[in-house]
Amino acid sequence: MIYALIYVNFAIKFRVSLKNIGLIPRAQHYIVQSVVDPSREVSQMSNIRGKAYAMNVITPQKRWKSIILNAAFKLLTIRFTQKDLRDLSFIHFARWTIIPANGFPKFSGQKNIDRTRFDYLLFESNFNGSWNEYVDAFNAALAFKLNLVWYWSENFPGSRPLSPFKAYIEHNQKYNDYYYMAYPGSTVSDVKNAISVAEEFDILARHVDKSDEDFDDAYLRFLGNLQNKIGSNGGPGPQMS
Amino acid sequence: MSNYYGKFYGYTGLFPILDNNESHNHLTELRSLLSTLPDSEGSLFSRSGLVHGARFFILDDVVYNGHPTPEEHLKNAYLVLSMTFDGELEQLAQRISALGESDWDKVMAHCHSVSDTKRPHEVVLEQLRKGQVTTSFLYVDADKNLESTLKSLLLQRKVADLIANAQGASTIERKTLVKELAEQIKQCEIPTPGGFISN
Numbered sequence: 001m002i003y004a005l006i007y008v009n010f011a012i013k014f015r016v017s018l019k020n021i022g023l024i025p026r027a028q029h030y031i032v033q034s035v036v037d038p039s040r041e042v043s044q045m046s047n048i049r050g051k052a053y054a055m056n057v058i059t060p061q062k063r064w065k066s067i068i069l070n071a072a073f074k075l076l077t078i079r080f081t082q083k084d085l086r087d088l089s090f091i092h093f094a095r096w097t098i099i100p101a102n103g104f105p106k107f108s109g110q111k112n113i114d115r116t117r118f119d120y121l122l123f124e125s126n127f128n129g130s131w132n133e134y135v136d137a138f139n140a141a142l143a144f145k146l147n148l149v150w151y152w153s154e155n156f157p158g159s160r161p162l163s164p165f166k167a168y169i170e171h172n173q174k175y176n177d178y179y180y181m182a183y184p185g186s187t188v189s190d191v192k193n194a195i196s197v198a199e200e201f202d203i204l205a206r207h208v209d210k211s212d213e214d215f216d217d218a219y220l221r222f223l224g225n226l227q228n229k230i231g232s233n234g235g236p237g238p239q240m241s
Numbered sequence: 242m243s244n245y246y247g248k249f250y251g252y253t254g255l256f257p258i259l260d261n262n263e264s265h266n267h268l269t270e271l272r273s274l275l276s277t278l279p280d281s282e283g284s285l286f287s288r289s290g291l292v293h294g295a296r297f298f299i300l301d302d303v304v305y306n307g308h309p310t311p312e313e314h315l316k317n318a319y320l321v322l323s324m325t326f327d328g329e330l331e332q333l334a335q336r337i338s339a340l341g342e343s344d345w346d347k348v349m350a351h352c353h354s355v356s357d358t359k360r361p362h363e364v365v366l367e368q369l370r371k372g373q374v375t376t377s378f379l380y381v382d383a384d385k386n387l388e389s390t391l392k393s394l395l396l397q398r399k400v401a402d403l404i405a406n407a408q409g410a411s412t413i414e415r416k417t418l419v420k421e422l423a424e425q426i427k428q429c430e431i432p433t434p435g436g437f438i439s440n
Contacts, residue, residue, distance in 0.1 A: 049280065050437060054296050056321070060303060060310065073243070073378035086382060093294060093325045095379045097253045104319070105255050105372045107353035112316035120303060122253065122374075124323050126294050154310040172304050174321075177275035178297040180286045182434035186394055188382050194393040195385055197400050205423040212412040219415060223404065230401040234394065234438035 046176045050184025051237035052092060053134065055125045056174045059153035060118035066098050069121070069152050076145070084141055089188050090134070092126040092181075096149065121153055128187040135166055185234040193229035200225050243376045248386065249293070250333075251379035252324045254372035255300070256352035257317040268318055271351040272299060278344060280435070285341040286324070287435035291333055293387055295324040297348070320352050322372070325379075327386040334369055338362035391432045398438070399426070 047054050061069070073096065075081060085091060098121055104114040127134050138146060139162050146159035157164035183191065200222050207218035244251055259267040275297050278285070286292040301318040326333055337345050338361045345365060355367045385393065403422050407415045432438050 046276065046280075052294070054294070056296075056298055056323075058300065058303065060306065060313075070377060076378055077243075082380060085380060089382065091380070091382055093249075093251065093379070093381045093383075095251045095253065095323070095325075096377045097374050098377045099255070099374050103374060104315075104317070105257065105374070107257055107355070107371060109353050110257055110317065111260065114316050116303070116315070117311065117313050118303075122321075124253070124296070126325075153306075155306040168306075172306070174298050174300060176296045176298045177272055178278055178280060178295075180280045180284060180292065180295045180435060182287070182293050182387055183390065183394060183438070184281075184435070185437040190397075191383060191390055191394070194397040195390070197397045198389075198393040201396060201400055201419075201422075205419055208416050208420050208423075212416075215416055216412055219407075226400070226404075230397060230404065232398060232401070234398070236437055 046179045047131075049179045049181040050235075051128050051187050052126050052179075052181045052184055053129070053131060054176050054179045054181075055123075055127070055131065055134070056176065057123040057169055057172045058174060059121050059123075059150065059156070059172050060116075061098075061121055061152045061154060063101055063119050065152035066100070066119045069098065069149065072148050084145075088137060088141060089192070090128040090137070092128075092188055094123070094125040094127075097122045097124075118154070121150075123149075126181070128189075132166075135169060136162070139165060183234075185236060187233065187237075190231075190233040193231070196229050197226055243378055246379040246381045247384075248327060249379070249381045249383070250324075250326055250329065251376045251381075252322070252326070252330065252333075252369070253374050253376055254322045254369055255319040255374060256322065256349065256354075256368070256372045257319055258299070258352050267351040268299065268301065271320065271348070274347060274351070275299075278348070282433040282436035284435055285337070285344040287433060288340040289326070289333060289336040290434065291328055291336060291387060292324055292326040292434070293381075293383070293390075295322070295326075297322055320348070325381060330369055330373075331366055334366035335362045338365045387434060388431055391434060392426070394438055395429070395432050396426055 085094075098119055100119050101116045103119075104116070106113050125134075129137075139159055143159045146165075150156045150159070155168075157168055159165050186194070204218050204222045207215045210218075258271060259265070261267055278297075281287065286295045298321050299318060300315070300321050302315050303313065305312045324333075342361060342365075349368060355364060355371055357364050359367065383390065399422055403418050407418055410418070
């Protein structure tokens with residue numbers, strides 16, 4: 001499995017190189033111009049709530065490739081493979097959902113049922129920072145995993161170089177019409193710090209009935225452990241795009 | 242199951258939007274409704290007390306990525322709902338039904354829905370289940386449920402105040418400050434989800 005993943009990564013890099021020198025023709029990117037919907041101006045702002053940005057990307061992939069992608073996702077459920085994601089520390093939640101070609105929900109009363117030629121990979125993410133910062137950071141730190149997930153999507157240009165990758169994501173992005181965040185003024189780091197503070201305070205509170213010496217030691221440890229975790233947060237944060 | 246990450250549940254649902262008729266352009270009306278639906282304290286998802294994050298977006302069609310991929314289009318437009326919350330779907334459906342039914346009904350009035358011969362929370366649950374697509378991979382960078390998270394965020398700013406006030410204080414005075422804060426935190430209300438917590 002590991003060798004297969006290394007092969008995939010090499011295949012993408014090599015294929016991208018051949019495109020760059022013209023041996024493989026680039027896909028003709030077809031930009032669909034939507035009819036301007038007056039409410040869309042408001043909708044685009046609904047990608048942001050406080051310090052959180054919500055992104056949705058939907059890409060087509062051939063049905064047989066979903067089997068391989070599902071296997072890759074199984075591998076990614078192993079926690080140690082997520083270390084680099086955790087280290088980035090700006091993604092509240094992220095998910096990938098494969099909508100099978102015959103898997104669009106069906107309700108009674110529907111005149112037409114969707115059965116598509118392709119499966120669709122729906123990616124949804126809540127993160128802190130701007131769209132550009134997010135894509136840049138992913139590209140810099142997780143290029144291999146990006147390739148592993150999106151290699152199977154049609155006409156994916158590879159995660160490097162950056163510009164075609166950004167164009168691909170932007171082209172396939174769907175904007176939110178509504179976005180709710182339970183703690184919009186707090187980033188992922190703010191939340192982690194707050195939880196640390198709560199845990200440390202609990203420990204300190206248990207020393208209140210002990211001797212003054214014990215309490216003083218506990219208080220010093222409390223200060224030392226929290227010195228970079230009590231910055232203020234909770235407000236709307238800087239303007240993002 | 243991939244819908245879960247630890248104790249968090251990641252829900253994705255697609256609800257086909259009703260076809261337009263002479264009196265209603267459901268797609269436009271739904272977009273308009275969503276753009277004005279409250280999204281802060283006291284909103285639909287805020288009242289549930291379980292939802293960390295939620296979004297609605299309209300999938301009016303799939304995106305064409307160019308040659309050599311063949312072009313295809315959806316026959317229906319879909320309202321996509323994505324949520325990350327604590328607990329199970331049944332519990333969330335009960336909360337939505339009990340505390341947010343009118344907003345939920347307004348949104349779902351523009352979509353194909355299930356039979357409403359059952360009790361309200363069973364209708365909400367069946368609607369959620371029928372529209373659900375199983376998540377392939379969910380990642381959540383959090384450990385605590387919503388209540389604990391909000392309480393921790395509130396405590397964080399109070400601890401900062403405590404440390405400031407405790408500077409130069411004696412051990413007994415510090416003990417008193419810590420006792421008072423511990424008591425205060427036990428009694429205080431948890432911040433309402435969805436709002437900005439200001440100083």
